[in-house]
Amino acid sequence: MRHNGKRTALGTASAIAAVLALAACEFGDEDGGDGGGFTEGSTPPDVTEEVAPGLVYESFSYNGEPVHMVTVAIGENHVSADVLVPDAIAATDEPSNMAEDAGAAAVINGDFFNNREDDWIGTNAPSGPMIAHNGSRQDGSGGESFVKAAVPAGQRMGPTRPESSPYESVLGFRDGTPIMTTLDLDGKVVTDGGERKLDGANQYGLPTDGIGYFDHQWGGTHFSRAGCGNEEARDAPCSDNTYTLLVRDGKVLGESTVPAVGGGEGEYALFGRDAGADFLRGLEPGDDITTDWRLVSPDGDIETAVGGMPIVRDGSLVEGLSEDEIGDDGRPENTAVRSAVGYNKAADELYMLTVGEEQGAGLSLRELGALMMEKDAVDALNLDGGGSSLLGTADEDGSIEVRNTPTDPWFLGNQREVANALAIFAAEPSGSEVSFLEGRWRGQYGNGPFDPVLEFDADGSVVRISEGAAELPEGTVRLQDDSTDEVWHFVAELEYPVPDREAVTVDFTVEPGSSAPEPQVGDVLTDSEGTEWVRESV
Structure with a gap:
């Protein structure tokens, strides 16, 4: 299961005591980073904005080039990803149009596509494999699924690839979790x-x-x-x-x-x-x-996928990437405006970014890979770039605000029509699935000095863990997607009002049969550690 932050199992007195003790500590992420990871190549963000629950937009500079990035809490149940296409595989549309039609919270352009040829008209079809379900659509009709395979190596548009970046490569999603794989x-x-x-x-x-x-x-x-x-x-x-x-x-x-x-x-x-x-x-x-x-795929069933060129694998630059040729200005000569997507080691955060906003500027592929690794990506895919590069987020009315400055000139429409796009959807978090927890539950530990209490709102969406006057702050309860008919798994992310204090994630598992369908005083809830909790009030 995917989690953000520290993990503490709730079920024994010592476990909950450990959670309470964490309130006095500083918290880092599970990979040991400080969450920023800025090296001499990048500047701190000049804009940081939560654009939807679980989505944060940032703009900053890397090696002097403007970067626009959305960090997605893809491990959260209310956040999902899908690939969008127009009304056919061999067709194009502006990413913002596709994202608005689907009701997406964020969008980035997708794969390289066959948009031009020297001697004949291009088809506008993507080069790599694709599995697209076209989002949920604003009208609730759902989108038609579109599936295609990869064209042969020599037919592809885009940069020349090393052998370690197969032409069948995709960023796919398996059970909602991002994975770099191939589709043959x-x-x-x-x-x-x-x-x-x-x-x-x-x-x-x-x-x-x-x-x-x-x-x-x-x-x-x-x-x-x-x-x-x-x-x-x-x-x-x-x-x-x-x-x-x-x-x-x-x-x-x-x-x-x-x-x-x-x-x-x-x-x-x-x-x-x-x-x-x-x-x-x-x-x-x-x-x-x-x-x-x-x-x-060698990695099992893939639900949705967008093609591209791997540049980071297992935390390192892909072997065989072209070496940078340094010009008189000290910058690589093989730079371009680029788009990329990647994810962290826990696969619970997804990073989508564009870099560069002027023709002939931007980053080399090696620099792009280094930037993605700086942002904690262990796997990253280079998407179509140049005039195709676009990153957008949804405003409150659902319209897409383009965050970068596309390089196509204004008389071409500025925003280039592309073959596909990767979109993120973020529903409003809801705790309605756990309404049966309504009320106050007291843990039973005999005559011990530690006597914790769980308190849930009427909709089951808020939890408070306390011992006497000591309280952890409120947090929203989520039913996790590894829950089954036999076992329910919940996570509460507890947000501290203290500046610079990371959230603590508390998780616990209960058997559905341990709680009555209608809340009653005296209900007994037994968690995965065998600890009993008795409902004191409803």
Whole structure:
């Protein structure tokens, strides 16, 4: 389970005494840092603002470049992340528009995307893998899920990668917890005459001899771009042997001359190039055909994910990052405006930031990695940069305030349309799940001198732990997401009114059967340590 700050198990006299003793101490974070971690490379924040429960915005400088950062308490139950896209995979929109439509509290631009080509029009589709559910939407309708695989290495736009930054890399979320991992395509096309490996899913690039899958999620953009370039070079010539097969409800309909999929569920297109085209061309209308595919991660099921380039892994710069070339001004010459996202060792804090606000300025990738590590990130992903870099937070009316200054000129709209974005959602914290705790509970420890008391508000959202006149301050109770039907796990974060004093996190576990559904004097609550608490009042 994820927690912020110090941890103390509530259940025995000695444990609670330890919590009370902490009131006289200074508290640091569990990783031993001081929470700021400023080195000579960065300045203290000139702005610090809580923009939503669990989200703090800061602006400061790093190596002379402006930085805008949102720190997200991603370990809190009321905070979640999702990837946003427009109404199709091969489409773009401004990050603020997507975030406002979804009701997000914060947003940062996402993956590199195919927005331009030298000899043909780009598709505007993301380069890396993606699992997007498009947020909750303001109208409560929920968003459609969009899933795609990674294009071959040579087809990607963005900086050249070392081998330790796989092209299938993503920042994913598993049970709401951030994780740096990879998502690989596992798929095949099965017919009566045999089967073929599937080489692509809703992606703009295919390897030589490959077959790609496209459904209505791709949108109305032509997908013939997948027949151009190859796994070695994006600008390689287009294949002169391509074939598009339309499939509906498991049956071959025949060749399609329309370079897009207009049907809904049950209808999709298979696009083949070279030997892949020959395989599809051999099928006849009415033939049975099945296309199965999924994205797989070595780290298990991933709920949502955005692609990018790993720059920090396990607390160190990714091996093989290009060395900085230092110019006459003492600064690296390979700088750019950049966006990045990362998380701390406990995976309960997420960091989203942009750096630089002028074309040709910003940081090198190595500097960006160093900045993310300074902010306690143990894993960090470089996102699309340049004119795509954008960080925004929601105002009270739900509109997104752009925090950085995007570098696209005003006559281009200033805020660039992008293929996807990473959004954070923050509901108002609620303690309603623990209303059964209403009242005053006294711990039973025989005739010992220590006699603690728990007091909960009528909605169960406030706890006070006291011994005589000594009291810990109030804090909100949260039902944790590792709770089950057999065991409930609660955490109370106790905020001290003393300046510069960190919060203390107290956690305790109870069996649901130990409390009556309706509060009654005399109810007995037994915690995970076997300690009994008797309700004195309701």
